[in-house]
Amino acid sequence: MANQTLTMVQSINLALRREMRSDPSVIVYGQDVGVEGGVFRVTEGIQKEFGEQRCFDAPLAEAGIVGTAIGMAINGMKPVVEIQFSGFFFEAFSQMLCHAARMRNRSRGRFTVPMVVRMPYGGGIKALEHHSESMEAIMAHTPGLKVVIPSTPFDAKGLLIAAIRDPDPVIFMEPKRLYRAIKQEVPEEDYFIPIGKAAVVQEGKDITLIAYGSMIRECWQASQEAKKNGISCEILDLRTISPLDHESILTTVKKTGRAIVVHEAPRSFGAGAEVSALIHENLFHTLKSPVLRVTGFDTIMPLPRTENYYNPNAFRVLKAIELVMK
Amino acid sequence: MANQTLTMVQSINLALRREMRSDPSVIVYGQDVGVEGGVFRVTEGIQKEFGEQRCFDAPLAEAGIVGTAIGMAINGMKPVVEIQFSGFFFEAFSQMLCHAARMRNRSRGRFTVPMVVRMPYGGGIKALEHHSESMEAIMAHTPGLKVVIPSTPFDAKGLLIAAIRDPDPVIFMEPKRLYRAIKQEVPEEDYFIPIGKAAVVQEGKDITLIAYGSMIRECWQASQEAKKNGISCEILDLRTISPLDHESILTTVKKTGRAIVVHEAPRSFGAGAEVSALIHENLFHTLKSPVLRVTGFDTIMPLPRTENYYNPNAFRVLKAIELVMK
Amino acid sequence: MKIKKYEFILICILWHKYIKFTIVAKCSEILYSLNMFINKFDPLKKQMVQILDADGNHKEDLVPAELTPEVVKKLYEQMFFYRMVDARMLKMQRSGRMGTFASIEGQEAAQIGSEFAIQKTDWIVPAFREIAAMCAHGYPLDKYILYWRGNEIGSTPPKDVNVLPVSVPVGSQMLHAVGISWASKMRAEKTIALSYFGDGATSEGDFHEAMNFAGVYKTPTVFICQNNQYAISTPRSKQTASDTLAQKALAYGFPGVLVDGNDLFAMYAVTKEAAERARNGEGPTLIEAQTYRLADHTTSDDATKYREQEEVDEWRKKDPFIRLQKYLYKKGIWNKKYQAKLEEDLTVRVDEVMTAVESTPDQTPDDIFDYHYAEITQSLKEQKAYLKYILKQQK
Amino acid sequence: MKIKKYEFILICILWHKYIKFTIVAKCSEILYSLNMFINKFDPLKKQMVQILDADGNHKEDLVPAELTPEVVKKLYEQMFFYRMVDARMLKMQRSGRMGTFASIEGQEAAQIGSEFAIQKTDWIVPAFREIAAMCAHGYPLDKYILYWRGNEIGSTPPKDVNVLPVSVPVGSQMLHAVGISWASKMRAEKTIALSYFGDGATSEGDFHEAMNFAGVYKTPTVFICQNNQYAISTPRSKQTASDTLAQKALAYGFPGVLVDGNDLFAMYAVTKEAAERARNGEGPTLIEAQTYRLADHTTSDDATKYREQEEVDEWRKKDPFIRLQKYLYKKGIWNKKYQAKLEEDLTVRVDEVMTAVESTPDQTPDDIFDYHYAEITQSLKEQKAYLKYILKQQK
Numbered sequence A, B: 001m002a003n004q005t006l007t008m009v010q011s012i013n014l015a016l017r018r019e020m021r022s023d024p025s026v027i028v029y030g031q032d033v034g035v036e037g038g039v040f041r042v043t044e045g046i047q048k049e050f051g052e053q054r055c056f057d058a059p060l061a062e063a064g065i066v067g068t069a070i071g072m073a074i075n076g077m078k079p080v081v082e083i084q085f086s087g088f089f090f091e092a093f094s095q096m097l098c099h100a101a102r103m104r105n106r107s108r109g110r111f112t113v114p115m116v117v118r119m120p121y122g123g124g125i126k127a128l129e130h131h132s133e134s135m136e137a138i139m140a141h142t143p144g145l146k147v148v149i150p151s152t153p154f155d156a157k158g159l160l161i162a163a164i165r166d167p168d169p170v171i172f173m174e175p176k177r178l179y180r181a182i183k184q185e186v187p188e189e190d191y192f193i194p195i196g197k198a199a200v201v202q203e204g205k206d207i208t209l210i211a212y213g214s215m216i217r218e219c220w221q222a223s224q225e226a227k228k229n230g231i232s233c234e235i236l237d238l239r240t241i242s243p244l245d246h247e248s249i250l251t252t253v254k255k256t257g258r259a260i261v262v263h264e265a266p267r268s269f270g271a272g273a274e275v276s277a278l279i280h281e282n283l284f285h286t287l288k289s290p291v292l293r294v295t296g297f298d299t300i301m302p303l304p305r306t307e308n309y310y311n312p313n314a315f316r317v318l319k320a321i322e323l324v325m326k
Numbered sequence C, D: 001m002k003i004k005k006y007e008f009i010l011i012c013i014l015w016h017k018y019i020k021f022t023i024v025a026k027c028s029e030i031l032y033s034l035n036m037f038i039n040k041f042d043p044l045k046k047q048m049v050q051i052l053d054a055d056g057n058h059k060e061d062l063v064p065a066e067l068t069p070e071v072v073k074k075l076y077e078q079m080f081f082y083r084m085v086d087a088r089m090l091k092m093q094r095s096g097r098m099g100t101f102a103s104i105e106g107q108e109a110a111q112i113g114s115e116f117a118i119q120k121t122d123w124i125v126p127a128f129r130e131i132a133a134m135c136a137h138g139y140p141l142d143k144y145i146l147y148w149r150g151n152e153i154g155s156t157p158p159k160d161v162n163v164l165p166v167s168v169p170v171g172s173q174m175l176h177a178v179g180i181s182w183a184s185k186m187r188a189e190k191t192i193a194l195s196y197f198g199d200g201a202t203s204e205g206d207f208h209e210a211m212n213f214a215g216v217y218k219t220p221t222v223f224i225c226q227n228n229q230y231a232i233s234t235p236r237s238k239q240t241a242s243d244t245l246a247q248k249a250l251a252y253g254f255p256g257v258l259v260d261g262n263d264l265f266a267m268y269a270v271t272k273e274a275a276e277r278a279r280n281g282e283g284p285t286l287i288e289a290q291t292y293r294l295a296d297h298t299t300s301d302d303a304t305k306y307r308e309q310e311e312v313d314e315w316r317k318k319d320p321f322i323r324l325q326k327y328l329y330k331k332g333i334w335n336k337k338y339q340a341k342l343e344e345d346l347t348v349r350v351d352e353v354m355t356a357v358e359s360t361p362d363q364t365p366d367d368i369f370d371y372h373y374a375e376i377t378q379s380l381k382e383q384k385a386y387l388k389y390i391l392k393q394q395k
């Protein structure tokens, strides 16, 4: 089969279609995902191809969407539901935390909840208030959940297929700023990127930049700049935030001896703290310099006109690289 | 005025009464807090003293309790609401995150939300499923909130008074295992323990144990054991999880050169990660040993008969001390 | 006679299946779409379905044909069994052999009557006060009790039992019932879901969302609100300002019915009608079962703090057993001797279950980690090793 | 003539106050407790309050006395002003001078009619499509627009304006209205709160909890559901299975009324009655304003994807302006010349606001950190210093 050059929106759409074609238990619902194809058009054409029985609009109620999906998953379906923006996910968080995340454990596997909750997250597209949140650490701190964040169209497809086939609930956060920002060759056929595994997306020897989602691109740009000063950056794309791939993190940092963690979410109690703590606990004596964090601020995301003040970018990463290398 | 020997339940009750007496805008509501005085009897007698207008039962709806409290706080009241168990707080999390935490910032101080959300948290009393959660890191990761956790009856009163007088929303998490476990002299009069300040509750020179809430007692016990082996432990009670008191943390660790962070909550992406990252970022070259974490597991809290397997205790802290001191 | 735990469970299931398959299965073939109650009794007018009143008088024409005296006797015995289990659990709790639990006392008819109206393949999605409904539907009684004892094995019903474990977060489980029954509908199966919840639960946003989804998608769900007048200490009157809970269905475009929840006949008849509606694609129904929680909220509660003894006494007169005894007495079945013999027999059964319960081992350290994901993660493995190390050291 | 921004706001407020204090204040003294609509029009029977129909015919006996032709003219002008602002915002958005925003087109009567029925000291708790209600109540128009332009200054109304800023999380704000009005009631003040939300919002759990709290505590809250038939692409019929949204009030023990939301008279009259009920301690009311969102959901939406042009055309005929023009024409007020002059005058005002908007500076880096807490925390101070350092370096 041929490769196509696709945006992330298209590759996610492709992943959904492929899984829906091969597995009749996969259904897609959420606010405006049916006729309209979702506010970002991620589910465009899916209702048309699979009918209203398998792709439909839900009432405007996040807990309702997630709570019914839990029931469906318990009873043999594989719901892939969309939360329109991650900022509204918290309406459904209790259902996710109390039930989706716990059903397998409490029933010792008698009942399982194989479902995927997709949601766009993060800033960078000058969206409205409450539309640019990055709250992955909150979900990652919840035992029983898996949290996956792709950084490219290729990965998005492979990871989403893995998420849909996963026997447990997966939160799939899509960096909306990359929805249409990059195009990439994406194979038409199935492939599978394992959940729980990070990937070295650029090899280097002096320092490791650890990031995920939209920040991979910033890291890459920073590394290009750093190269001019003779600094060779390895980039580790976490891909899965929880369960965190300790082994890959420790392997790369053992090699480079230095690391910076980068994320959009607020700094304090963010995912960067876990990565930093983990590295220091394990590689304290190997590290040439402490692990630094380049993150969003402990503030509410500013409104569009000044959201750039908030967002970590290549320049900030570069500054941190310089600091670590000093 | 005389001191009384009180449990934490009683000292919190006292703090509520004192504030209600001096400030007519303070009101108390939540599930079963009125006639019954709360399932832990924290609000016992308050309805009797202040009437149904100022202390009353709410319908069984956490978002409703928190959401109406936000409105009340905007319009001149100081609601101190109770969530019956922290495990059910997530029903109200969206209201807290989207509104309580943001109103001051978005309106540039035109509207403020001076409210307190009290809730018992943590394990150790063999409570029912969903009744032993420790999710402080999630709240601490939310910009705009303050998260306070007392560890003694004395502190509980002083911190709660501070929380009620605070012009911003405060989440006040009460370690339910200490509700009646310890008694302490508590002054009848007003006093105030500042939010955002940690306290060295035991001086020592070899290592700092950083903890809060119910874990302070475990740290203290571990330190008694460690002393027998000639190890002198300093204990830092964070008291406030957010905003985290960086200065106090760094000061004590600068002094001892070693630290262990202890909490009941799951390990990954927990508050301990932030404390650890912070220390390493700032004191990498001063540290004699990496900061370790003694925490709950990344699991769902077991049911009563085996919850002891989950809970961090003095022994586990002691083992970590030995490791760090090696 | 000594029966083993598994034999006992088998007997329970068989006993249950016997009643079900000989009677219900046949009856459900006879189309029960007479529609006698739903949309006929108007909750806005506070019309309540009652067939057997508190004094034991029954409306002969409304008694469902399948509820022959023999069947009623069996159901009475089932109900009584759970009341005895309840009493025993309380006794054990008081002596430290049981954890905190929620008593069913007073709500036996609401549960046994409604459960009897559905089929074995149908789902039950309970809250935390549904011992009778759950176990009548095949949930092993020892497991139910083990749950409250604080052993995770208590939430693991066998594969062929379509009963979800206890759900503690109030109001959250009805969404699962909607999802479960919706999935059945999608696959054009004829199974339905029956969800139980309390009066307090109706205040939660999740209740609203569950009802609304069910209405929009016409899911085959029967919502049974056991209005036992209290949510812990909070009386029904402070929970909501609507006159009845049944009328809340009007907000979702499907029918609500007020039923005397202490009347086994009414509970059976209305649930049956609702279940058949659901099965026939006519969508959900909300049933408000008016009943009363005769005991404390849980064993950690003290109801005397917030309610008058007179009120409890009034409701004791409406106890579902008193009226059933009168009814069965008229039918020549019930008398004191029968009752004494019944209690004796059931005591043996209760003893046996409790022996099974108390001899069941707790979960192991491994169990804490092994079930979070289909495959254990690396860091959970490490944490498990750490726990084992610690436990060994601590010995 | 050149008016400065602040003068303009002052004029707006004065203009508004003029109408309010000369007319409403007086009228509210006359007890409006005639109770003509609430509890009279039964939503279960789909009875809808309408005074001025789409063809411009009015029911003379139902026209509130205070709505004299002169007052109606002023309200018409106010409504028209917001339609013009809307059109201008759209134009600016298309040329990159405005952010994504939610158009009000079609909903002007629902908002101006209801807002005019309350007092300046009353509260308005809006969603995100309430430019007319908010600004009529004193929210500075330039600020409202600045919000959508992406400037935080847009959420900072002056101290004496009791209007909350835009609330984006659908369905969440009604709880605040309940809390606000409840606080007033606790202090025995006579102020009430009026909360706006959409048809989609009624599906959220928070809607349910707000309504339920309001019912239980009889808070002085008026809930105005602008049923504009869509939640983004989701039609009202897929949002809930109940025939009307107004009937949802039955679940909470207080009245709901269905109103023609494109009828200024009906919206005023019913809101007035609801507001006075609230003020007199009779509790909350739910008003369903039947209207239509003539524009796209927001400027990022394309409504042609999910609805037919014919449907839009049908609703265009029911536009609130057409009927008002006919009415005012009959009263000898409206004609083409008047309209042309009005548009000319209002264009000047729109120009002025937009100048004020476009000359307002963005928030500074300091502003990002300074308002999170009454007192900035140490780590926010450090983060602010870092941002400033970075911005300086980046230059």
Ligand SMILES: Cc1ncc(C[n+]2csc(CCOP(=O)(O)OP(=O)(O)O)c2C)c(N)n1
Pocket: B031, B060, B084, B085, B088, B091, C129, C168, C169, C170, C171, C197, C198, C199, C200, C201, C202, C228, C230, C231, C232, C293, C297
């Ligand atoms: C979401 C949530 N909030 C609070 C609680 C604590 N709680 C346990 S039972 C209960 C009352 C439940 O009342 P009701 O729904 O009437 O059921 P009943 O106990 O009467 O059977 C409460 C408040 C809980 N379990 N879940």
Ligand SMILES: Cc1ncc(C[n+]2csc(CCOP(=O)(O)OP(=O)(O)O)c2C)c(N)n1
Pocket: A031, A060, A084, A088, A091, D129, D168, D169, D170, D171, D197, D198, D199, D200, D201, D202, D228, D230, D231, D232, D293, D297
């Ligand atoms: C809790 C939440 N979920 C989803 C969204 C995304 N969203 C914004 S507006 C909207 C539709 C709102 O519909 P309705 O309540 O009818 O108001 P209208 O837009 O028609 O005025 C949606 C789904 C949101 N803002 N908040």
Ligand SMILES: [Mg+2]
Pocket: C198, C199, C200, C226, C227, C228, C229, C230, C231, C232
């Ligand atoms: Mg109850």
Ligand SMILES: [Mg+2]
Pocket: D198, D199, D200, D226, D227, D228, D229, D230, D231, D232
């Ligand atoms: Mg709408």
